[in-house]
Amino acid sequence: SQTIHQWPATLVQPVGSPLSLECTVEGTSNPNLYWYRQAAGRGLQLLFYSIGIDQISSEVPQNLSASRPQDRQFILSSKKLLLSDSGFYLCAWSVRTDTQYFGPGTRLTVL
C-alpha cells in the first residue's frame, strides 16, 4: 500500500532564516506530487505541483520554491522566510486519477 511521509511535523523558524520541508511517497511510481498551504482558518492553497522529476509548476508567486530530485521525493524550500509564510504545509500525491492523498502536514511558525 502507498504511504506518504512529511517531516518535520512542527517547525519554528525566525524571519529571514531558510526552510526545507521534505515529502516522500512509498508504494507507487511516477506520482503527481503537490504542495499546499493552509493558513489559519483558511482553505487549501496549491503552491506547487509536479508531474515528474525536475518538472515543477508554480501556482502562486512567492518566496518559496520546490524541487523534485527523485521520483518520490518532493522538497519545499525558501532562502529567507517571511512572517506570512507561517501556516500548515501539506504534501499530496495522486496517480492516474483525480483523487489526491495527503500527508500528515508540517506546522510552520515564523517568528
Add this chain to the structure above:
Amino acid sequence: DQQVKQNSPSLSVQEGRISILNCDYTNSMFDYFLWYKKYPAEGPTFLISISSIKDKNEDGRFTVFLNKSAKHLSLHIVPSQPGDSAVYFCAASPPGGGNNRKLIWGLGTSLAVNP
C-alpha cells in the same frame, strides 16, 4: 474568483441526525467532484467522489448528490456521529485531462456534531 464555493463556514448538528454540507461551482465543464474530511493538525482524508455522469454516489453513511443543472453538490451524512466533527472540503476537477490533474478547492465547512 472562487470557482468552488462552500457558502456555509460552519454547521452544527445533533448526533444521530442528518448532516448536509453544500457546495456550488461555477464551471459547468468540471467533470469530477470530491469530498475530503480534515481534522485539526492533520492532512485531509479522501471521503467520497462522484463523476459528472452520475447524480448520486453512496458509501456507508456518506452520500454525495450532484445536480449538474444547478451546479450544486451536497454531502449527506446519516446518522451523524461526534467523530464526524471536522472541516469538510469540496473539490472539483477541471476539464482538460492529461497527467497534471489539479483540483479546485472550496474553503471548507466546519461541522460540529453535538452528543
